[in-house]
Amino acid sequence: MQRLFDVIFAGLALVVLAPLLIPVVIILRGTGEGEIFFRQERIGKGGAPFGLLKFATMLKDSPNMGTGTVTVTNDPRVLPFGRFLRKTKINELPQLINILKGDMSLIGPRPQTRRCFEAFPPEAQAEIVKVRPGLSGVGSIVFRGEEEMYEGTDDPDRLYDEVIMPYKGELELWYVRHGNLLHYFLLIALTAWVVAFPGSQLFWRLFRELPEPPAELAGKV
Template structure:
């Protein structure tokens, strides 16, 4: 049922959003480095790598500069138009193609680069690869402003590896253990809700039993 909904929802969204996607593609082609799409290898179901589509928002050489595949707030590698696309999450829309093709689901653990996937605890990794990664999911809803959290740390990469990813791993484990139609539909609703109301705490009442954040994240997620 979830795969059927993925096909229907992603196909419908691509059709409805085409009047928005086409101007964005044209604007990217005429600005920045002239790149429209950025395809990055991510870890998918079963631990197999796949190419994840995004609109190009950063310098092509970004993976080899600065913090690599980890993006921080006000990252200098982000192109001017890219800042708008990232802020509005429009840069993620090409992943509808990944969903339609079966690499991803609408809801699931966010697909990570190898470097970021390896930052998950081993137990979390083993659970995460049991399902298709998602355009959104419990981890994404809770960590809706991850770059801001890292910016507030004096050691952003260490904070990412030692605080964010272990907790995010426990959230993704919770999703895998509780996946089903109810969680799928509730997660879609919660995603739309936090886009409109970023400070909302709805996720905690909508999904009772979520792992509690560690002390370092208390009150900020």
């Protein structure tokens, strides 16, 4: 049933959002480095890699510059128009194509690069690959402001590997074990809600049974 809803909702979204997506494509072609899409290998269902699509928001060689796969606040690798796309999450919309292809679902664990996936606890890795990764989900909502979490730290890689990813793995593991159609529809609605109201705590009031965040993330999620 979830796959059926994925296809229906993703197809409708592409049609409805076409008046927004077409201008974005034109602007990207005429600004920055002229790139429209960013394609990156991510880990999908069964551990198989697939090419995740996003609108290009950063310099092409960004993974080999600065903080690598970790993006921090005011990251100099992010292009001017890219900042707007990232803030509004419009840069994620090309993944609707990944959903239609069957690589992803609307809701599920967020797909990771190999390096980031291996930062998950082993138990989480084993369970996460049992389902399709999602455009949004529990981990995506909790870490919607992840770039701001690196403010004040001198070692973003340590924070990412030792604090953020282990906790994110716990959240994704919870979803794999407890996910159902009710959570599917609820998380779709909550995704739209937190995009419109980023500071809202409604998510935490509805999902009180989630694993508690570590002390180092207190007040940040």
